[in-house]
Amino acid sequence: MEIIKYFEIITTYQINTTIIAILIITLLISGLFFYYTNDIKPSAIIFLSAILVPILTGLFLLVLYSFFNIQPSEKHTLILWSSLFINTINLSMLLGRYSKEILKKDFDIDHVTKYHFTATLNLFITILLITFAISVFVQIDMILILTTTLLVSSIVIWLNHLIARLLLKDK
Amino acid sequence: MKSYIIVILISALLISTLFFALPKTEVLVPFDEERFDLNVKSDDYWKKEIILELSILPKHRTFLDDKVDKSRNILYKRLQKAGVEEIQVVSYKPTQEEIESQIQPEEEESFLKEYIKVIVQTTIDENVVNQLITSTGEIKIMEPKEILDDLPDEEQLQLYMVENYEETKWDRSQFRNILIRDLMAGEGGRSYFGIFKPGLGNRREFNRFLREREGEMIGVLMDSFVIPMQVEPEMSNIFAVGLGPDEKEAKTQNIILNTGVIPASRISILSAENKETDIYEIDHIQVTLAILISIGSVIFFLYQREKEEKEKILQFAFSLLLIFSISLTILKIWKIPIDLFLLIPTGILGTIFLKTMYTCTTESRMILITSVIVATLMVIFGTGYIPIMGSFMLFVILLSFITEILTKVYFKHIKIINS
Numbered sequence: 001m002e003i004i005k006y007f008e009i010i011t012t013y014q015i016n017t018t019i020i021a022i023l024i025i026t027l028l029i030s031g032l033f034f035y036y037t038n039d040i041k042p043s044a045i046i047f048l049s050a051i052l053v054p055i056l057t058g059l060f061l062l063v064l065y066s067f068f069n070i071q072p073s074e075k076h077t078l079i080l081w082s083s084l085f086i087n088t089i090n091l092s093m094l095l096g097r098y099s100k101e102i103l104k105k106d107f108d109i110d111h112v113t114k115y116h117f118t119a120t121l122n123l124f125i126t127i128l129l130i131t132f133a134i135s136v137f138v139q140i141d142m143i144l145i146l147t148t149t150l151l152v153s154s155i156v157i158w159l160n161h162l163i164a165r166l167l168l169k170d171k
Numbered sequence: 172m173k174s175y176i177i178v179i180l181i182s183a184l185l186i187s188t189l190f191f192a193l194p195k196t197e198v199l200v201p202f203d204e205e206r207f208d209l210n211v212k213s214d215d216y217w218k219k220e221i222i223l224e225l226s227i228l229p230k231h232r233t234f235l236d237d238k239v240d241k242s243r244n245i246l247y248k249r250l251q252k253a254g255v256e257e258i259q260v261v262s263y264k265p266t267q268e269e270i271e272s273q274i275q276p277e278e279e280e281s282f283l284k285e286y287i288k289v290i291v292q293t294t295i296d297e298n299v300v301n302q303l304i305t306s307t308g309e310i311k312i313m314e315p316k317e318i319l320d321d322l323p324d325e326e327q328l329q330l331y332m333v334e335n336y337e338e339t340k341w342d343r344s345q346f347r348n349i350l351i352r353d354l355m356a357g358e359g360g361r362s363y364f365g366i367f368k369p370g371l372g373n374r375r376e377f378n379r380f381l382r383e384r385e386g387e388m389i390g391v392l393m394d395s396f397v398i399p400m401q402v403e404p405e406m407s408n409i410f411a412v413g414l415g416p417d418e419k420e421a422k423t424q425n426i427i428l429n430t431g432v433i434p435a436s437r438i439s440i441l442s443a444e445n446k447e448t449d450i451y452e453i454d455h456i457q458v459t460l461a462i463l464i465s466i467g468s469v470i471f472f473l474y475q476r477e478k479e480e481k482e483k484i485l486q487f488a489f490s491l492l493l494i495f496s497i498s499l500t501i502l503k504i505w506k507i508p509i510d511l512f513l514l515i516p517t518g519i520l521g522t523i524f525l526k527t528m529y530t531c532t533t534e535s536r537m538i539l540i541t542s543v544i545v546a547t548l549m550v551i552f553g554t555g556y557i558p559i560m561g562s563f564m565l566f567v568i569l570l571s572f573i574t575e576i577l578t579k580v581y582f583k584h585i586k587i588i589n590s
Contacts, residue, residue, distance in 0.1 A: 009261055013244040013251075014554055021552035028544050032537075073449065074257040074555030078516050081557050085520050085545050085564070089527050092541045096534030119531060122476075126526055129472055130465040130519050137461040142451050142512060149516070 006065055009072055018054065018080070026050040029088065036099035041167050046091055049160050053083050056152045064144065075141075079149045086127065086153040090160055093119045098168070109168050113161070120161050124154055174584035181581045185493055192499035194455040209455055209499075210506040215294040216256075218446040222263055223289060223304060225435040226282035238434040239285050245431045246289060249303045251554050252426045256510075257292035257449075258555065269442060282436060292448055294508070299423050305440060307433045310349070311392040312341035312380075315399070319388070330399045336390045341380065343432050345373050351414070351425040363421035364411035365428060381406050395437070451512040458511055459499075462518040466491050469526055486578050487529040491522060493574040494567060513560050521567040528571065542568055 030043035057080045064070045094116045101112050131150045135143045190196055197208045223246075231238055243260045250258045263286040270284075289304055313336035322329055329335050347368045356362035369377040381402055390397035391412050398412055414421050466488070473484045495518075502509055524542055528535045546568060549561025 009259055011244050011247045011260055012240065013247050017552045017554065021548045024548055024552075025545060029541050032540065071449075072259075074259075075451070075512075077553070077555055077557055078560065081545075081549055081553060081560070082516050082520060085542070086523060088541045088545050089523060089538055092537040093527060093531050093534050096531070096537035099537075100533055119527075122530065123523070123527065125472060126469055126523060127519075129468040130522060133465040133468045134461040134515055134519065136464070137457045138453055138512075138515060139451060142453065142515065146515070146519075 006062065006072060022050050022054060022084070025084065025088065029091065033095045033099060037095070037102050039102065042095045042098060045095070045160065045163050045167055048163055049087055049091060049156060050084075052156050052159060053087055053152065054080060056155055057083060057148075060148050060152055064148065068144075070141075070144065075145065076148075078145055079152060082149045083152040083156060086123070086149075087156045087160070090120060090123055090157040093123075094160065094164055112168065113165050116161055116164060120157050123157060127153060174587045177580060177584045178588065181577055184577075185489075185496065188496035188500040189492070191503055192459075192496040194459050197503070207503045207506075209503055209511070210508045211455075212294050212508045212510050213450045213452075215508075216292060216448045216450055217294075217297065218257075218290070218292040218448045219297075219300075219443055220446055221289045221291070221304065221443045222265060222269065222441040223287045224439045224441045225285040225287065225433070226437040226439070227285055227435050229281060229283055231434065232283060235283065235285060239287065241431075242285075242433045242435060243287060245308070245433050246287065246304055248430045249426050250289075250291060250300070252430060253295055253299060253303055253423070254558075255291050255293040255295055255300065256555055256559075257290075259288075259290040261288050262286070263288035265441060285435075286441065290446070292446075292450075296419070299419065301440070302423055303426060305438045306394050306427045307435055307438060308343065308427050308430065309392070309432045310343045310346075310428065312339050313337060313390040313392055313397060314339055314384075315388055315390060330390075331396050333392055333395060333397055336392070336397055339380070341377065343428075345370060345377070347371070349425075349428040351421050351428075352411075353418075353421075354411070356413070356416075360416065362416045363414040363418070363424075365414055365424065367410045367412070377410070381410065450510075453511050453515070455511065458514050458518075461515060462495060462522075465518065466495070466522060469522060473526070473530070482582070483529055486582055487526065489581065490529070490571070490574045490578040491525055493577060494521065494525065494570050497574070498567065498570060510556065510559065513556055513563065517560055517563040517567065520564060521571075524564075524568065525571055528575075539568070 026047050030046040033042040033046070034040065061072075061076055061079070065072060094112070097115050097119075098112045101107055101109075127150055131146045135146060138146070191207070225239070225242060227235065227238055239262055243262070247258055247260045250260075265286050291300055293300065313333075316335050316337060319330060319335050347370045350366040350368060352364055352366055353361055354364050384402045385404055386402065388399055388401055390399050392398075393412075400412070414424050470484060470488050473487070474481070501507070524538070527538050531538065543565070546561050546564035549564065550558045551561075553561055
């Protein structure tokens with residue numbers, strides 16, 4: 001099956017609602033952090049991160065459909081939303097700490113990035129442990145969803161850390 | 172004494188809900204003379220592949236692809252709003268054999284034919300799904316032809332025939348929306364009505380249209396048959412069409428009338444084929460073991476980290492166990508229909524959420540707000556299984572509030588007893 005055929009399955013209504021949902025998540029969360037930090041950089045991190053999740057999910061799904069002979073299913077939207085949820089938790093840890101630290105007189109961005117590194121590592125190991133523990137008990141289709149979610153969310157949370165290091169270092 | 176009572180009560184809550192939550196415990200205790208096992212949806216699923224034939228007027232020949240695309244969007248939107256779990260709506264080119272197998276009425280030949288393949292897997296009533304995909308959603312207010320003026324009693328069926336009416340400019344595009352409301356009907360009963368809300372700028376003209384026809388009969392065309400009605404003086408304030416007392420029918424009409432008009436004169440089913448359902452086979456024991464082992468592994472990981480306070484890990488474990496047992500108990504007792512496989516991602520996200528709430532206490536408020544935002548958007552904008560998972564997540568977040576309070580109270584009173 002050619003790649004173009006996968007796009008024919010998706011309706012514009014699905015694409016539009018997903019884009020609107022991601023935009024609302026981005027706007028609400030970046031608005032929240034802008035309110036707390038009065039700084040535009042966290043909003044940029046949230047925006048970049050929110051774009052990465054659907055792109056990575058789409059790419060992984062294309063690989064699954066093309067090389068593993070898996071049929072497209074509505075169940076695969078679980079990957080996108082679960083990754084978005086994990087990504088949001090990770091961003092909240094980073095920017096929650098950032099908004100607290102920025103108020104301090106001896107503000108040091110290293111404190112924030114070091115804390116975020118530990119928190120991301122912690123989150124990554126947690127997802128890894130849970131996914132592997134659960135994978136023992138479920139069938140292969142479910143394992144594929146769980147593993148893809150693990151891959152997408154792991155890449156995104158580490159990219160969050162990299163983007164944060166790059167964007168917030170000049171503060 | 173107070174501490175003892177509180178500790179006993181919370182312990183009793185944990186033990187009893189854990190007992191209810193664990194698999195196979197329903198065989199040990201009769202509950203209201205019936206089993207209180209999980210109400211799993213998997214047996215209610217059915218799957219069908221339906222080919223729809225859209226009859227489009229030849230004047231729309233140049234925008235055919237747009238019309239098909241618009242129709243796909245509307246069909247998807249309708250099925251999604253009705254809660255259909257798995258939907259696929261794609262353009263389709265039928266084989267000559269498929270076309271020939273359908274008997275074509277002679278007057279149909281002037282229409283252009285386009286085809287859409289709809290694959291659904293759901294627990295929703297099959298009749299509702301059929302109604303959703305075969306209605307165009309068009310409504311027209313029509314004026315009766317002279318033929319209907321002196322209709323003999325035996326010819327009353329003519330009142331419902333579209334060919335006995337003439338079109339007016341008032342079709343679905345002239346109305347903002349059709350509000351479905353449960354209102355008082357005649358003889359003290361209640362019935363559902365579709366209240367027509369004219370678009371901005373149209374209200375005055377529509378009221379004039381109705382006033383000019385006061386006391387006369389008009390017809391409302393819905394789904395290829397006409398509902399005749401007498402124009403009453405109060406109709407210029409509220410123009411409502413009766414839809415009957417059936418709630419399910421009213422809900423279906425609400426979706427059909429408010430998701431757009433499919434740009435086709437008629438939609439018919441070319442073929443419908445039953446398919447084997449594609450459900451992830453997973454049982455209650457597997458789900459319980461999977462969630463318990465994942466909780467155990469996270470606790471073990473936290474315990475190995477020297478930085479974490481041991482008391483906090485215990486609180487987290489206690490809270491997680493309470494959430495797990497209370498939520499499964501609620502699902503069992505209230506017999507809420509569930510897709511068992513959805514409990515797995517919900518369990519994973521719930522564990523991650525609670526773990527970060529306990530380990531990142533300074534950011535917990537942010538984590539809570541953003542998690543609620545994402546879960547709410549899952550319910551509103553998600554398709555397929557996502558709204559179900561979103562509502563599970565909101566439930567877990569709400570439950571985590573209660574269990575956090577209970578856990579804190581429990582550990583405080585344990586400390587008091589120990590001291």
